[in-house]
Amino acid sequence: MTFDTETRPGAPGEADATAFRVAPIHETTTARLADAGLEARLVPVDGDDFPGWLQSTARGFLDGERSEEQIASARERSAFRRTTGIYDPSAPVPDAPVATIASWVGQLTVPGGAAVPSCAISAVTVAPTHRRRGLARVMLEGELRSAVDADLPMAMLTVSESTLYGRYGFAPAAASASWRIETKRATWIGPRPDGRVDFIPRERLRELIAPLHDRARRRFAGEIDVPAGHWDGMAGTHPTAEKAGEKRAIQYADASGEVRGLALYSVKENHDDFTKASVRVTYLLAETDDAYAALWRFLLELDLVAEVNADEQSVDEPLRWMIADQRAATVTLRDHQYVRILDVPRALEARRFGASGTLALDVADPLGHAAGRYLLEVDAEGRGTVTPWESPSAPEGAVAVSLGIEELSAAYLGGVSLATLAAAGRVQSADPSTAARVLAWHTAPRLSIWY
Template sequence: MIDLARDHHDTPLDPASSDAVAAAGLRLHRVEDADLAQTSAWLEAEARGFLDSERNDAQRRAHFDSNAYYRKLGVYDDEAPHPETPVATFASWVAQLTVPGDVALPACAISSVTVAPTHRRRGLLRELMTGELRAAAAVGIPVAALTVTESSIYGRFGFGPAAHAASWTINARRAGWAGPETPGRIDFVSRERGREVVESLHERIRRFSPGEIDMPGGHWDRFFGTRPDAENAEKTRVLQYRSAAGEVDGLVLYRVTVNEHDYADSSLEVSSLLAATDAAYAGLWRFLLSMDLVGTVRAHELSVDEPLWWMIADRRAARIEVRDHHYVRILDVPAALQARRYEASGSLLLHVADPLGFAEGRWLLTVDADGRGHVAACTGDAPTDAVAVRLGVAELSAAYLGGVSLATLARAGRVESSDADAAARVLSTLTPPRLSFWY
């Protein structure tokens, strides 16, 4: 894993992308990790791209100290008034993506994708994305993944929405509690104390949750407000759940917004809730929904199949919005499909179309009785019992974690199959995928 991450970070820029950017009168450059000035200028462009404010010295330093592992690319216009500030940005690193079967798969995690409004429609996003996907594939990374601010952009590059996220707004007074009693203990702890235990807790959880990745560097300190550039960190409260045996099995971070017109009807926003056991999950949610002076509880990046739905007495006290969240793009079909486990045996003949060429081909997926898959390129006749499936790489990537059924995609006209229901059974999962944060 360390070698793969280093190889990806240090791999040369894609020559075709560099040439295409140069033909447009611009320059593609990889930001030097040890150069604070370069990194700060790159960060300024990223902030501008996401409509954020200028970064201060503390923010620049914190980013520089915590994100050296990023592979940071910039497109530069040497004729611009500030040629040191890129007009497009792109970052990536090797993450561990949990796939069905409690398996971690190396993934090229992509973030900080921006193009300045002054340089739109010059193909910069296309060159950055295609070049970096080629670079990732060249070092042997089987999938790429990202979270998106706009859902219409990345399908053209073969990404599919593989894990959706639910946002909940709960009328706490109306909801009531119909869930179990829990034997553990809930206490307030300092942000620093929570930060000490959160990494090991998250590792316990994410290894069994398809769609999750290991937390990127610097993120926990940002969430807990324990890094120098934290803003309004004092507003974050931390709750801890300990089992009867004394194990820290759950944490929740939240902030309260006071209702100035009705203090007893204030709002609580959950920043992150981590629960390694069912008891911790129930105990923390019950506590949040019964807090004094809180009328509304909001939480985001939840699963589309939250147990909480079955723990509140009045389900109409909750409003739930589901949207696309974690996008996946398969680069190596055999490596990706052989890494995960399956709930049903069977054989699928996958005719995959890929405009970028990485996943293009006829692939025979054979799943044995133990749920292990074997994939081979199919150049001749397929077994007579193989179910034929014709689809694009974006559709295969969307179905990869089990977040959407191939039968659903077939009914939507996105997949053709000789038996879509049988194909769906092979790729289906018991646990819907999720990702509990943005990156």
């Protein structure tokens, strides 16, 4: 099974995504579980086992029991996912899985704007009754084997517990920033584009957001293609959406009338002082710099608002340089988009690089998927070619770099410098600065959603 990694619009081939979704569970997974008296089953979204799978997943994330209406909505929004459950036949409710995982073929934007087909992983839960039995390890390692069998060069996920996934080769590759802005102190000094900002119905935003996001996501490494159901949840346009009526939708249209940006936000009144309401930006999507500036100016200049909050922002937002008082913004950073390289040559050749040079990479991988010695040669245009490195020492002119797959995955999107990882004792090289310049990228990676 092969996938195109060239820069192109649209999703991976439907046949490829379908083949991954219905592929049998890896035999290693079933054997390991059988030894423990457990079994793994694919759970078709349209099948009888799905409600139990969904209830177990919700419980794993400390959510409440799902209603019939919510189950029906989840079926509709989850058809693209490969859903798997681990079952304990000796449990009082044997049809309720004691561990869950979901995955699908998504597209990860990489430096240079290409989209690399990747195994997106979600809904990883283990019931408290079955902790410390290695079920998460069995599921994660099994899903990675399935991704390798499907010829996917990358895997990716967002996480609830950040300490769990390094053992499988995942690394935080794109951090996110949460902003809290005091509007009275901020004072807008940024551009004032010629277009206009207008309120629109949430249903109209839902119509516009998918194609706009598909155009805009190529601007930033770390962004992914977004399944349609996610937008319904965000816009509050499906029947089970909570507090949908609190969300307000706006659009930015440029001088020609073309919609280039969208935003969703909600307002919380301050009943002690009605001039000090707070705004929560649910999502802001900008295809152009003008759209970005116009939407943020609108939000920061809202009447009767003292504070604007926004999550899942870049660690290097232009907004910082569009307000007069940068101390008006309190910014908190956290790990967000995790990636895991499965095929080093294909992953590296798909992206572009910050400088020309030659790196001799000696990569360790405890799971064995990506271990090897690779020669990365980057030309003046930032394109890389990867070939095996078989000589006892690094070729003349190459910078030797020894690192684990976790460290290579962390640096892959340009979110952390190899020099920083070397200073932290995570990478070994006689010339980490040169290696860092090659792997660098000029914009910080980002991911504007959870999945």
